Amino acid sequence: MSDIKLTIDGKVVSVPMGSTVLEAARKVDVHIPTLCHLDLHDTKMVNQAASCRICVVEIDGRRNLAPSCATPALDGMVIKTNTIRVLDARKTVLELLLSDHPKECLTCAKSGECELQGLAESFGVREINITGKAQSTYRKDVTTSLIRDMDKCVMCRRCETMCNKVQTVGALSAINRGFEAVVSAAFDLPMGETVCTHCGQCVAVCPTGALTENDATWKVVEALADPEKVVVVQTAPAVRVAIGEEFGQDPGTTVTGQMVTALRNLGFDHVFDTDFAADLTILEEGTELLQRLGKFLAGEKEALPILTSCCPAWVNFIESQFPELIHIPSTAKSPQQMFGSIAKSYYADILDIPREKMVVVSIMPCLAKKYEASREEFAVNGNSDVDLVLSTRELANLIQRSNMNLMDLEKSEFDQPMGASTGAAVIFGTTGGVIEAAVRTAYEVHTGKELPKIDFEELRGFEGVRVAGVDMDGFMLNIGIAHGLGNARALLEEVRDGNPRNIHAIEVMACPGGCIGGAGQPFHHGDGSILKKRQSAIYQVDREMPIRKSHENPAITELYEKYLGKPCGHLSHQLLHTEYAVKDKV
Amino acid sequence: MxxxxxxxxxxxxxxxxxxxxxxxxxxxxxxxxxxxxxxxxxxxxxxxxxxxxxxxxxxxxxxxxxxxYSYFTMKPKGEHDIAICLGTACYVRGAEKILDAIKRETGIEVGETSADGKFSITGLRCVGACGLAPVVMVNDKVYGRLTADMIKGIIDNYR
Structure with missing residues (x-):
C-alpha cells in the first residue's frame, strides 16, 4: 500500500494508507492518551469504540476535534495533539467520566493499575465540577473467578469485544439505554449462569476496576495462620516467568528460585510444583492418546481426534458450545486437579494425615482455575482437592504485603517429591507446549526409540491456529493447536465438519499465548510483546532442565511404582480422570 | 388487541x-x-x-x-393496552396528570401488565393527533382532550 505523509506536532511522519492518526502519532513517539481504544496486534484484538473521546486531537482545517483512534491519517494532514483546546477537551472528558464513577480508589482492587486513575493523575484533575444526575448503580456480580462491579464501568466495551469477537463466547452485551446502559449478560443474569467460561480475558483488558478477580489472599493468610492445617502450595509453569514483572523486572525474567523462597517464607509447609502434575498429566494423557491412536489405526476412526483438557476455560467452552464434540477431549484432569488429587491421597498418606487436615493452595496465571477448583466433581465428601487458588497478581500482592521484595530473596529449590519436574512440564505454560510435551513422551513410548530431537519447532509460535505433522516413525501424527477461544472455535468447527486435514490431536488454550497470557498474570496494558518475552523465557527454562521428557521424571516413576500402578490404570482412573457434561446455558 | x-x-x-x-x-x-x-x-x-x-x-x-429499543417488550401486554401519548403537545396539556390517573385506576406502572392480564400501559411519543391533546388510545380507539376525571369512566368500559 502507498505511504502518506502527515505532520504531527511539527514532526513529519510517513505511514501506510489506512493507518489511524493514533498509529501515525505513535510512530513518531507522540503518545496520545487512550482509554477505550485497545489494539493487541498479535491476538487480533482491536477495540475501536471511539466512545471515550480522550484521544481527541486538533486537525488543521477541521472545525471539531477528532478522535485519533478512529480518524484515518490522510496525506498532508497537519495535526496538533497538545494544544490548550485539546488538553481542555480531554480534561472535560475525564471530569465527565469521573462524575459518574465511584471515588473509592483507596479500596479499589484495581488501584495503581487503573487506566482511568492514571489519566486523572496525569491531567491533574483535583475536583470535578460536573454535578447533576446521580451516578449509575448496578448489582455487583460475584463468581468464583471474577467480580463485576459495573459502577466502575466506563463503557469502553473492551470486555465485550474480547468476549464476543476474540473469544467468541458471547456472554456479554451492552444492554438497556441512557443511564441504565451497562455491559451485562443475557437477561442481566449473573455471569455464573451464562456461557461465561471464566477465562477472565475481560478482566485482562478492563481499564478500570469494573472487572477484577475474586481475591482469595486473605483466605490463604488465614489458612497459613491455622496451626491445625498443613498447607501445601503448587505453582503453575507460567507464573515463574511473569511474577517478576510485579517487582520491576523486565518481562521474560525467570524467578523460580526466588518465588519458592517467598512461598516458604510466607509459611507454606510444603512448596511444590504444578510441573510435577504436568508430567503426570503427560503420562495419563499420553497413554490415552496412544490407546486411542491404537484404536484409530485398528479402524475405529472416531477414536481420534483427541483434545487436551488442561485448560478449564476451554473445558467450559466445549461443555456449553460444542455438545456434539463432548466425547472427544481427553478424560485426564488438568495438572492443577491432578496435583490436588495426589496431594490429598498419596502425599497425605505419606504425611499420615487425613485429607481434611491438608489445605492445597494453587498459584495460577489463570482465573478459570478458581472456578475449576470449585467444581463439585473435584472433591471428596465435600472436601475440595484444591482449596484455594491465587492468581500470579494475588501472590505478588501477598509477597509485598508480607514485607518481602522478591528480588532480594535467595533462590531455593522446590520440596520433594511433588516438586520434581522436567522441561516438558514447564512448556505447558505456553501455546503448543502441552502437545509438544505429549509428543515427546508418546513418540518414545510408541516407537520404542529415543527422540532424535527434543525440540519440536514446528509446534511453536504465535499463530492463532497451527497445524503440523509429527513423524511417529512412519505414521504422520497431525497436530492442531489453537490459542484464544475464537481460534479454538474455528478449529473445532473444522473438525466437526468433516476434519478435512485429518487432525489427530488438538491442543487448545483459551487465552492468547496460552497460560503466559492468562487473566491472572500481571497486566500487559496493551503491550502484546510481553507475551512473546514470557514465551521465550518458558522455552529457555525447558532448555536448561536436566530432564526434558515427562516419562523420565523419577518422582513420577516412583509415584506409579509405589501408588498408582500404571498410567490409565484403575487408581489413575479414579484419581486422575474426569468426565464432561453438556451445559445448556445462555 | x-x-x-x-x-x-x-x-x-x-x-x-x-x-x-x-x-x-x-x-x-x-x-x-x-x-x-x-x-x-x-x-x-x-x-x-x-x-x-x-x-x-x-x-x-x-x-x-x-x-x-422501547418498542420491544418482554412482558405480555394486557387484554386492553392503554397507550398514553407523552409527546410534547400532550405533555404540556397535562399528560402527566392523565397518566397518574391511569396508574391509580389500574394499579400498574408504564410497561407493566395488571395481575389479571386485563390492562397494560404503554408510553408513546406522539400519535399524530396533537390537536386532540392530551391523547390516550385504548386498543385501537382514540380518546382526546382528556382530563384526569374522565379516566375512571373510560377504563370502566373495559372492565
Missing part, C-alpha cells in the same frame, strides 16, 4: 417459516424481532433464546437489542 401470551409450537413454526424467507441472516435481527413480537405479542426469554439460536448470534446480543 387480543391476548397472545401462550408460547405455542404453532407460533414458533410461524416464526421459523418467516426466518426461512430471509436469505442472509446477518443484519436482520431487528426485523426478525419485530416479527416475533407480532406473533407472540411480546418477547419472553424463550423467544429470545430461540431467535438467537436460529440467527446464530448470542442470546446476550439479542437481549441487548430487545432491552435497547
Amino acid at each position: 387480543s391476548v397472545k401470551t401462550d408460547l405455542t409450537e404453532t407460533k414458533f413454526n410461524e416464526l421459523e417459516a418467516y426466518m426461512e424467507t430471509i436469505p442472509v441472516k446477518k443484519g436482520e435481527l431487528i426485523r426478525v424481532l419485530h416479527k416475533a413480537q407480532g406473533i407472540f405479542g411480546y418477547l419472553p426469554e424463550e423467544v429470545q433464546k430461540y431467535v438467537a439460536k436460529k440467527m446464530n448470534v448470542s442470546t446476550a446480543k439479542v437481549f441487548g437489542v430487545v432491552s435497547f
Whole structure:
C-alpha cells in the first residue's frame, strides 16, 4: 500500500494508507492518551469504540476535534495533539467520566493499575465540577473467578469485544439505554449462569476496576495462620516467568528460585510444583492418546481426534458450545486437579494425615482455575482437592504485603517429591507446549526409540491456529493447536465438519499465548510483546532442565511404582480422570 | 388487541417459516424481532433464546437489542393496552396528570401488565393527533382532550 505523509506536532511522519492518526502519532513517539481504544496486534484484538473521546486531537482545517483512534491519517494532514483546546477537551472528558464513577480508589482492587486513575493523575484533575444526575448503580456480580462491579464501568466495551469477537463466547452485551446502559449478560443474569467460561480475558483488558478477580489472599493468610492445617502450595509453569514483572523486572525474567523462597517464607509447609502434575498429566494423557491412536489405526476412526483438557476455560467452552464434540477431549484432569488429587491421597498418606487436615493452595496465571477448583466433581465428601487458588497478581500482592521484595530473596529449590519436574512440564505454560510435551513422551513410548530431537519447532509460535505433522516413525501424527477461544472455535468447527486435514490431536488454550497470557498474570496494558518475552523465557527454562521428557521424571516413576500402578490404570482412573457434561446455558 | 401470551409450537413454526424467507441472516435481527413480537405479542426469554439460536448470534446480543429499543417488550401486554401519548403537545396539556390517573385506576406502572392480564400501559411519543391533546388510545380507539376525571369512566368500559 502507498505511504502518506502527515505532520504531527511539527514532526513529519510517513505511514501506510489506512493507518489511524493514533498509529501515525505513535510512530513518531507522540503518545496520545487512550482509554477505550485497545489494539493487541498479535491476538487480533482491536477495540475501536471511539466512545471515550480522550484521544481527541486538533486537525488543521477541521472545525471539531477528532478522535485519533478512529480518524484515518490522510496525506498532508497537519495535526496538533497538545494544544490548550485539546488538553481542555480531554480534561472535560475525564471530569465527565469521573462524575459518574465511584471515588473509592483507596479500596479499589484495581488501584495503581487503573487506566482511568492514571489519566486523572496525569491531567491533574483535583475536583470535578460536573454535578447533576446521580451516578449509575448496578448489582455487583460475584463468581468464583471474577467480580463485576459495573459502577466502575466506563463503557469502553473492551470486555465485550474480547468476549464476543476474540473469544467468541458471547456472554456479554451492552444492554438497556441512557443511564441504565451497562455491559451485562443475557437477561442481566449473573455471569455464573451464562456461557461465561471464566477465562477472565475481560478482566485482562478492563481499564478500570469494573472487572477484577475474586481475591482469595486473605483466605490463604488465614489458612497459613491455622496451626491445625498443613498447607501445601503448587505453582503453575507460567507464573515463574511473569511474577517478576510485579517487582520491576523486565518481562521474560525467570524467578523460580526466588518465588519458592517467598512461598516458604510466607509459611507454606510444603512448596511444590504444578510441573510435577504436568508430567503426570503427560503420562495419563499420553497413554490415552496412544490407546486411542491404537484404536484409530485398528479402524475405529472416531477414536481420534483427541483434545487436551488442561485448560478449564476451554473445558467450559466445549461443555456449553460444542455438545456434539463432548466425547472427544481427553478424560485426564488438568495438572492443577491432578496435583490436588495426589496431594490429598498419596502425599497425605505419606504425611499420615487425613485429607481434611491438608489445605492445597494453587498459584495460577489463570482465573478459570478458581472456578475449576470449585467444581463439585473435584472433591471428596465435600472436601475440595484444591482449596484455594491465587492468581500470579494475588501472590505478588501477598509477597509485598508480607514485607518481602522478591528480588532480594535467595533462590531455593522446590520440596520433594511433588516438586520434581522436567522441561516438558514447564512448556505447558505456553501455546503448543502441552502437545509438544505429549509428543515427546508418546513418540518414545510408541516407537520404542529415543527422540532424535527434543525440540519440536514446528509446534511453536504465535499463530492463532497451527497445524503440523509429527513423524511417529512412519505414521504422520497431525497436530492442531489453537490459542484464544475464537481460534479454538474455528478449529473445532473444522473438525466437526468433516476434519478435512485429518487432525489427530488438538491442543487448545483459551487465552492468547496460552497460560503466559492468562487473566491472572500481571497486566500487559496493551503491550502484546510481553507475551512473546514470557514465551521465550518458558522455552529457555525447558532448555536448561536436566530432564526434558515427562516419562523420565523419577518422582513420577516412583509415584506409579509405589501408588498408582500404571498410567490409565484403575487408581489413575479414579484419581486422575474426569468426565464432561453438556451445559445448556445462555 | 387480543391476548397472545401462550408460547405455542404453532407460533414458533410461524416464526421459523418467516426466518426461512430471509436469505442472509446477518443484519436482520431487528426485523426478525419485530416479527416475533407480532406473533407472540411480546418477547419472553424463550423467544429470545430461540431467535438467537436460529440467527446464530448470542442470546446476550439479542437481549441487548430487545432491552435497547422501547418498542420491544418482554412482558405480555394486557387484554386492553392503554397507550398514553407523552409527546410534547400532550405533555404540556397535562399528560402527566392523565397518566397518574391511569396508574391509580389500574394499579400498574408504564410497561407493566395488571395481575389479571386485563390492562397494560404503554408510553408513546406522539400519535399524530396533537390537536386532540392530551391523547390516550385504548386498543385501537382514540380518546382526546382528556382530563384526569374522565379516566375512571373510560377504563370502566373495559372492565
